[in-house]
Amino acid sequence: MHNESLSKKNVFHLKKITGSKAFSTFTAALLAILLGLVFGFIVMLIASPPNAVPGIFAVLTGGFRRIADVIYYATPIMMTGLAVGFAFKMGLFNIGASGQYTMGMFFAMYAGFFFNLPRGLHWIVCVAMGMLGGLLWGLIPGVFKALLNVNEVITSIMFNYIGMFLVDMWIQTTPGMYVADKARTAYLPASAQMPSLGIPNSGVNISIFIAIAIAILLFIVLSKTTFGYELKATGYNRHASTYAGMNGKRNIILTMAIAGALAGLGGAFAFLAPSSIPGSSVTYEPINVIAPNGFNGIAVALLGNSSPIGIIFSSVFISHIQRGGTQARLFGYEYEIIDVVISVIIYFSAFVMLMQEVAKKALRQLLDSLKRSFGKKGAEKASDAQPAAEIMAEPELSEVEKEGQK
Amino acid sequence: MEDNYIIEMLNITKVFPGIVANDNVTLRLKKGEIHALLGENGAGKSTLMSILFGLYQADSGEIRKNGKVVKINNPNDANALGIGMVHQHFKLVEIFTVLENIMLGDEPTKLGFLQRKQARERIMKFSQQYGLEVNLDALIEDISVGMQQRVEILKMLYRDNEILIFDEPTAVLTPQEIDDLMEIMREFARSGKSIIFITHKLNEIMAVADRCTVLRKGKCVGTVNIKDTTKEELSRMMVGRDVSFSVNKADANPGEVVLSVRNLSVPSSIHKTNAVRNVSFDVRAGEIVCIAGIDGNGQTELVYALTGLERPSGGTITLCGRDITRASIRNRSKTGMSHIPEDRQKHGLILDYTLEENLVLQRYWQPEFQNKGFIRFDAMRSYATRLIDQYDIRSGQGPVTIVRSMSGGNQQKAIVARELDKDHKLLVAVQPTRGLDVGAIEYIHRQLVSDRDAGKAVLIVSFELDEVMDISDRILVMYEGEIVGELDPKTTTVQELGLYMSGAKRSTVKEMSYA
Numbered sequence: 001m002h003n004e005s006l007s008k009k010n011v012f013h014l015k016k017i018t019g020s021k022a023f024s025t026f027t028a029a030l031l032a033i034l035l036g037l038v039f040g041f042i043v044m045l046i047a048s049p050p051n052a053v054p055g056i057f058a059v060l061t062g063g064f065r066r067i068a069d070v071i072y073y074a075t076p077i078m079m080t081g082l083a084v085g086f087a088f089k090m091g092l093f094n095i096g097a098s099g100q101y102t103m104g105m106f107f108a109m110y111a112g113f114f115f116n117l118p119r120g121l122h123w124i125v126c127v128a129m130g131m132l133g134g135l136l137w138g139l140i141p142g143v144f145k146a147l148l149n150v151n152e153v154i155t156s157i158m159f160n161y162i163g164m165f166l167v168d169m170w171i172q173t174t175p176g177m178y179v180a181d182k183a184r185t186a187y188l189p190a191s192a193q194m195p196s197l198g199i200p201n202s203g204v205n206i207s208i209f210i211a212i213a214i215a216i217l218l219f220i221v222l223s224k225t226t227f228g229y230e231l232k233a234t235g236y237n238r239h240a241s242t243y244a245g246m247n248g249k250r251n252i253i254l255t256m257a258i259a260g261a262l263a264g265l266g267g268a269f270a271f272l273a274p275s276s277i278p279g280s281s282v283t284y285e286p287i288n289v290i291a292p293n294g295f296n297g298i299a300v301a302l303l304g305n306s307s308p309i310g311i312i313f314s315s316v317f318i319s320h321i322q323r324g325g326t327q328a329r330l331f332g333y334e335y336e337i338i339d340v341v342i343s344v345i346i347y348f349s350a351f352v353m354l355m356q357e358v359a360k361k362a363l364r365q366l367l368d369s370l371k372r373s374f375g376k377k378g379a380e381k382a383s384d385a386q387p388a389a390e391i392m393a394e395p396e397l398s399e400v401e402k403e404g405q406k
Numbered sequence: 407m408e409d410n411y412i413i414e415m416l417n418i419t420k421v422f423p424g425i426v427a428n429d430n431v432t433l434r435l436k437k438g439e440i441h442a443l444l445g446e447n448g449a450g451k452s453t454l455m456s457i458l459f460g461l462y463q464a465d466s467g468e469i470r471k472n473g474k475v476v477k478i479n480n481p482n483d484a485n486a487l488g489i490g491m492v493h494q495h496f497k498l499v500e501i502f503t504v505l506e507n508i509m510l511g512d513e514p515t516k517l518g519f520l521q522r523k524q525a526r527e528r529i530m531k532f533s534q535q536y537g538l539e540v541n542l543d544a545l546i547e548d549i550s551v552g553m554q555q556r557v558e559i560l561k562m563l564y565r566d567n568e569i570l571i572f573d574e575p576t577a578v579l580t581p582q583e584i585d586d587l588m589e590i591m592r593e594f595a596r597s598g599k600s601i602i603f604i605t606h607k608l609n610e611i612m613a614v615a616d617r618c619t620v621l622r623k624g625k626c627v628g629t630v631n632i633k634d635t636t637k638e639e640l641s642r643m644m645v646g647r648d649v650s651f652s653v654n655k656a657d658a659n660p661g662e663v664v665l666s667v668r669n670l671s672v673p674s675s676i677h678k679t680n681a682v683r684n685v686s687f688d689v690r691a692g693e694i695v696c697i698a699g700i701d702g703n704g705q706t707e708l709v710y711a712l713t714g715l716e717r718p719s720g721g722t723i724t725l726c727g728r729d730i731t732r733a734s735i736r737n738r739s740k741t742g743m744s745h746i747p748e749d750r751q752k753h754g755l756i757l758d759y760t761l762e763e764n765l766v767l768q769r770y771w772q773p774e775f776q777n778k779g780f781i782r783f784d785a786m787r788s789y790a791t792r793l794i795d796q797y798d799i800r801s802g803q804g805p806v807t808i809v810r811s812m813s814g815g816n817q818q819k820a821i822v823a824r825e826l827d828k829d830h831k832l833l834v835a836v837q838p839t840r841g842l843d844v845g846a847i848e849y850i851h852r853q854l855v856s857d858r859d860a861g862k863a864v865l866i867v868s869f870e871l872d873e874v875m876d877i878s879d880r881i882l883v884m885y886e887g888e889i890v891g892e893l894d895p896k897t898t899t900v901q902e903l904g905l906y907m908s909g910a911k912r913s914t915v916k917e918m919s920y921a
Binding site: 224229232233241243245 | 713
């Protein structure tokens, strides 16, 4: 009897630390990053063995020498990451962040070129237009999903292409937007560019603060409001949210519209950034390529576990690795190899997060069945030790599970 | 006496990571006896039988057959030792015939060609000997569940098994089929076969078993002779305390009509026909109406239509005088409907939410719990604390426990608490005690009766006959999507109810005077 109560005490103590959600998410993310780096290093070893060590070192630390750029490039992927993560909270896989981003970019640029507004107001209107563009491009797949039950993955992939080709066509056929002999957009007027933070040789600007503010706002919406409650409930269990009388259709449309608006903001932030050379601006080349920042958003969201706060950090991390990658060129690595390394790191980072989700789910199901079958105490013990062996033991336990379900 | 045991499982211990599923359990099966294995959910019955059938290996302890130690590494070993099992979920190939299913895995062949005739003769012999009539050429998908069970039994006989394990065989059967099965089991015992009968239904044990071994939380509580024991003692052994079986309730005092259903039809999700056909009935305040019937006769669809999860194809539903046939779920809830759903994990709970978040699932939008769209966490916490206290919902960390980690009984209690505490006129409860043990069943039944006594209309759908007979004030029997009879639990018998449920009997339209 005495023994039992003692072990129970221990259990609670351990659980307090390891059981907290933030802790397990954080450790999982670190683990994922580590695994990504290991595989990235292997790729560098294969490509050019003698340079691998300094190369990976450059990837890891290069960003520290260009912190302003890290922040600058983190902003758009923070927004697309939020666009993916927010929808994912509701169980929607918004793979269309690229299209929404491109649409947002176009709307913002259009306002930049053709709206004649005073300085100080112009860029704000451009940002708002970018949000509107993305919103529309998220809304349409949302409507299809809600009213016709068309899978949002399929629609949003299609909308990536439709958005990209439309925008490329519109840009090339709109006089005043496109410089044909340079095959890129014209320079935006200075009034349309976002206020710079004044760091030399860097485009870092006020948008990072807006992005972080939006992430915090989303965090509040998700954790404090009835809308967030409904959204997460639907994401966890669609059937139960229907049973509880939640308006699933409205929520799907709303979520996709918000997600689209977030990605659209990303597009606006990326292209309304101020240029360090007076008289120029960030430009877009309509070369029929789907914006990679949209897909990077998926990696950002996965690494950040779809949590708005987590996404702030994961976007900075991925941007950091990307900046570091450019430094690796100094060690003779080609652009393509660096891209491969970065992709491998991102891929594995995201991949392990997915694996962790799968493992967590399997573990939960296992615990669940054990708890139902054997009472609370035993399962509490089981939840303390979570070695992989336990997860592997699950199929063996199917009989027990069956009994639990009776 | 000692040598009479055909199978002995001695001091079996099986540990799963973190839990002892079987703790030093001993089970001795005599030749020619029917030995019941009784225990609550999760007591370790299935684990023990899985060890005997070779699905798991025991960590310690030994199995003896006729006094000799044997090693059972897989079901084939078990088969070779003459051990056969009828699983709770049948293992049959739906698109094969009965004959093909029985011979599957042990087919007589000649030069690689199947010898169906040989197999057929062999099966016919068993079928006649034990009165197990089946149509050998019918496809499994076309025959009833009771028939499918016979096929499973014939499979064991075909393999010359002499030790037969039945895992909860009566759960899917009608009363008549249960009687038939009991007779078959007795016949087996008479002819020298030994039977292990897993169940948690005490009546069946009293009716058919010779001895009974009771497990509780993985431990062996004891083995008793059925002749020398009572139902009460068995349940005390199983649960560890006294349990009352009959529901204590006063006579119903029905008031005005709360729910009124007229000519309701609901489409089937599987077939092109209607799953519910032209159903009409009323439920009044202060009465418990049970819809009895075998699973799959349209009950689920009926409830889906009542609660708004599915659109009816015809007819009207009126709740408290309001036509709610096409109302949204939220609207029905506001009009006064509470719903304890059939599948608590699919519909009733958000397993990854905390207990408090689940307790406000039907009410989070009310002013009490939100202010301009912001959740009032303090109100939610104090409300949850009150319900947890009042309904005795047990969990690891109180209001902040993740519901997934709670036991099934407490999950169900949480739903019951939420639905009963909500302002309601009508309670629709589907299988409210499914999968729960005797103690939790007793509790839920008490709550349902007190809800009725508080003047609510209660509509229960149940597949458990005992539950239907015990708790209802009025019984409606559903068969193939129609209500085929209205019975008074005080005057009817389980047998009569069974006849209605199996479609053998139905009331004339005149008796059902709703138009």
